[in-house]
Structures are given as structure tokens and as C-alpha cells.
Amino acid sequence: MADASLGLWTVPLAVFGGAIRVSTPFLFVSLGECITERSGRINLGLEGTLVMGAMSAYGISYLSGSPWLGVLAAGVTGALFGALHAGICSLPRVNDIAVGIALMLLGTGLAFFLGKPLIEPTAARLPAIDFGWWSDIPQLRAALRINVLFLIGVAIAPLLYWAFRTTRWGLLIRTAGESADAARAMGHSVLLIRLRATMVGGFLAGIGGSFLSLFYPGSWNEGLSSGQGITAVALVIFARWDPMLCLWASLAFGGAAALGPALQSVGITSGYHLFNAAPYILTLAIMIITCSPKRTLTGAPAELSITR
């Protein structure tokens, strides 16, 4: 560590680095939830899926020695949880929000139970790609050690945006979310569309969990998620069901999470609890600014139980 005196520049750098490091789980969960909600269903259980994904990824990586198998296992676990949610919700008169809360409790409880023996061992981690090779500043190089899952997440956002607009599948999902009757009239099974959308959503959320346990912070323990899954679900509403806005919102939340520690590290120590709360204050502020009692939220799928 030759040059150590970046001084105040550490703060924007830490926010930038934090946006990359911390945002990935938010990104995957919110994109997954975006697909599910666009099909007309809310899956609040993604917090449980995220934690289950983190646990199964760590377990499989530890047992097999391959972190990528762990990522796959996390995705499959997530998809199964999605299928469970969609399966229960396809029964008549079942409330998807209540099922989501039940699955959130089931997922976290099951992950804690099965993950008991995984707290102590160290599993193989996902590799990072060094994008900072051109820089001499060690801090910048560290911030630019990026995991490929982050890049995949960033690529999925525009892909989803495009797919919702121009592909047949995107149209079907949107139809199921805007008007179930229209989808039925076209001869499609709304339940099947939602089942698939929820499974894909769960798959992505599970992968988001694998990032937590296999890359950053990079080990399995019970406080790992501390509510990131549920924050990400809220983030979808905040992002108006738009995949690109989900990407920006996730980056903002990641950066905001890094703000508290970074300010303390340069000696701005007063009110660190306030800075730690920055992401939530940000959400509240934007929610208040953009809400209106006179109309439903722009972009909200009409079939969602919160808008109906």
C-alpha cells in the first residue's frame, strides 16, 4: 500500500465501490420480482428465497468445491420456492401476499436449520475479474475487482426491458399482469404464465443469494441478508416495474449502504446511525415525492393485488 492518502476522495470511491459490491443481490432480487409482478403476482417470499439461495450455494460450493455449481444450486432452489409460491397461489381464493410472508418465514427458518453446519467451514468463492489493471491506485483497483454475477445482472436489466417490449413472451407476461381476462381470451393459461414468471423470479433471487455467501461478504451466517430481500421487493415498486430503473435503484441502494462506513473512515463520525439509515430515508423520500392519492402508481400492473 504505497499511496494511502486519498483523503476525502475515499468517500465517492467507497460509494462507487459499494454500488458495485453491495448492489448485486438487490439487482437480482428486484429483476426477478419485476418479472413476477409484471405477470400480476407479488412474491414477498423472496427474502426467504435469497437466504435459502445463499445457504444452498454455500453448501454446494463447500461440498463440491465448485462455486459455479453453488450458484446453479441457488438458482434451482429459488425456482423451486417460486414454484411453491405459484402453486399455492393458483388455488382459489389464496392471497399471494400472505403466501409470500409464509414462504419468507419458511425460507429463512429452513436455511438457518439446514445451514447450521455451514457456519464454520470455508467454501470456495466466486472469482473476481480485475478491471482495475490500468490504475496505480490500490483503492481503485480494489473497487474494480468485479464479480461476473454483477455484470450478468447489469446485462439482464436492458435485456428484460427489451424483452418486455418486443418479444412474444414479454407481451404474454404483461397481458397476464394487465388483464387476466384478455390473456384467457387469447387462449393462454394465466396460471401457467404466472407459474413460469414466479419460477424465473425465484431463480434470479436465489442467484442473488449466492452472491452474498460466495462473493461479498463471502461466507454463510444467519445475519447475512439482514432484510436485503424484502428491501429489493420494495425497490420494484420504487422503480415502477421498469427493469432499467431497478438497475439504477439497486446501484443507488448499494452506494448508500457504503456511505455510513466510508464517512466514518474519513473522520465524519457524527450521526453515523443516520447515514446507516440512508437507503431507507432515500426510499421514503422518493415514495413521498412520487405518490399521489388521485391515481394509481404509473406502470403498476393492473392485476396486482395491491393495485386492484
Place this chain on the structure above:
Amino acid sequence: MDFGRISRRHLLQGSAALALGSTLGIRGAAAAETTVGFIYVGSRDDYGYNQAHAQGAAALKKLPGIKVVEEEKVPETDAVEKTIESMINLDGATLLFPTSFGYYNPHVVKMAGKFPKMHFEHCGGLWSDKDPKNAGSYFGYIDEAQYISGIVAGYSTKSGKLGFVAAKPIPQVLRNINAFTLGARLANPKATTQVIFTGDWSMPVKEAEATNSLIDQGVDVLTCHVDGPKTMVENAARRGAMVCGYHVNQSPLAPKAYLTGAEWNWEALYPKFVKMIVAGEAIPNFYRGGLKEEIVKVSPYGEMVSAEARKHADDVKAKFMSGEYTIFKGPIADNKGKTVIAGGTDRGQQDPELEKMDYLVEGVIGATA
């Protein structure tokens, strides 16, 4: 969020009680041995606070005639009272170790009143004369071990900047930060300790961010006071920084980065307690000690610790062992320039003033509020 509270133990106990409730013979078989109950607030293999206690429990299991029952992840609420009752009524525990700080008042005090024949040993040191006599508090002066860690860190740092990832600015934590810094400044009078408070005992993402921020500031030796140091140790080692551990020995996590660490030594203390009880002696209600009393210990030095650092650290350790060393010896100024311990005043470990510590000493960068 804590949903995993219905443990297998509870289910098994419940079904056992249902099935065998009427056949009273089951208690008789266990009468010859002493059953000791351990209650942890988190997971007992967290490489941290709870694992340290579990290691103490494991030492008890080796003693003849001792049966140990354990329950993990018991929150600091009414839940601990239920666990205590079930350990006493269903397992026949006569000695209980509710190991988390927040269990004591009102829960342990209440249970000690309800079960006057059982012994309660609480970790945290809050017992006062008004509390039941069958309850006791013990705690260790782990700042002595942090002081040794500080000396080693002071010799090992190249930048002169040390980092401390802390949970909350409470006296126990501040005492560790201050002892670590005072130790480091024995070795390197210009060394500083940058402290970051994460706000809670277990916040893995915040701890990782704090670790990264500190290293970005040029810090090259880190330590911490959080429940599970694993996140800090692993992330610091990945960035090429060195670490001093806390609670238990974390060197298996980062053998190349681990200098030394401040550890609890419950595996020495708990067998002592049990032997005292079996022999019918009373354990002092307020039990304290440091390196000398074998309540805390220092991790073995890592390979990269220099001979000079080892010698200095070992010298100071020897003085602690003979009881002739004081960490908080005046004059000591806080990091705002105010004298907090006047010249000529020695605040020995037992000094109640130290339990009220609300300042950071000179050399610490950070604030308590």
C-alpha cells in the same frame, strides 16, 4: 429476524415429555451426574462470542459425571426464561450458563428467584447485592489481551494506521479500542487507530464495507469487536491486510494474515466453576479476571510477527501474569485533548470508573456519538 427458535431440542423434549411423562423413572438414572445448561444468543460455531462459550461447554463435557445440554439462538426476551425452565424441569439442569449480556435483567434474576436451589452463572458482570445469591456474574478483562494484540499490531503496521471495526460505543467496546491503541502506541508512538461503528453486533455487509473503507484509507492491520469476526478477518485478508482476532482464534480462516488475537478462555474457567460447585464451595457472585486468572488469553503469534514484537509482547504478558501491570495509567488524554486519567492515577482492572468509559484515547480517530 429470528424464526428458527423452535429447535429440535424443544420438539424432542415435548414429545419425550408426552410419551414418558407418566413413567417417572427417567429422572432417576440421571441423578448421579450434574447437568449443566448452556444458553447462547447466536450460533455456537460462529467463530466468535458464542463459539468461545461453546468451547467452554465442550471442556465440561470431558469431565466425568457432567452432562451438558445446550440451546442456541435464544433471544434476549422471555424466550430465555422458557429455555431455563425447560432445562431445569425436563433436563434436570442444576447449573445454568445463560451466556448473553441481555439475559440477566430481568430474566435470569427472575428465574434465580423462582429456582433458589439452582445455580446461575451469567456472563457480563452485572450482579449486585440486591440480586439473588444463587445468581452470579463473571466476566473477563479481555482488554489485557487486546493490549497485547495492540503491541503486536504496532510493530507489524507499515503505514502506522490501524483499523477497528466495532459494533456499538458501549464501555466494554471502548475499553477494547483504547487498550488496543495504547498497546500499539507502546510499539509505535505515532500509530493511530481508525474506528468504525457498524451500529449492531452482527451486520456482515456493514462489517465488510467498514473493512474495505479502512483499507482504502491506508489501514494495514485490523481488529474488531463484533459478534462474528469471520467477515472482517476474511475480507481483510483478501485485501492483503493483516488482522488481530477477537473472541476465539480465527487463524484457520486467514493463516497468512493472522498476527494474534484476544481470546476468551472459558475452557479454563468453566471446569473450575463446576469443580467448585461439586466440592460444595461457593463461587463468588461477582467473578472477574484477566490473563492472570486465565479468563482471557492471547492467540499464538502468526509466522510474520517479528522477534522484536514477540519479545515486547511476551514481556508485557509476563507482567500481567504476575499482576504488576496497569493499562490505564495516568496521564491519559482522550482524542479531543482532555485529560481523562490524571497523572499519578492508576486505574487498575477492578476500578469501577473503567466500567463507565465513554471516551476514546489519544491516537484513536473516531467519536463515540
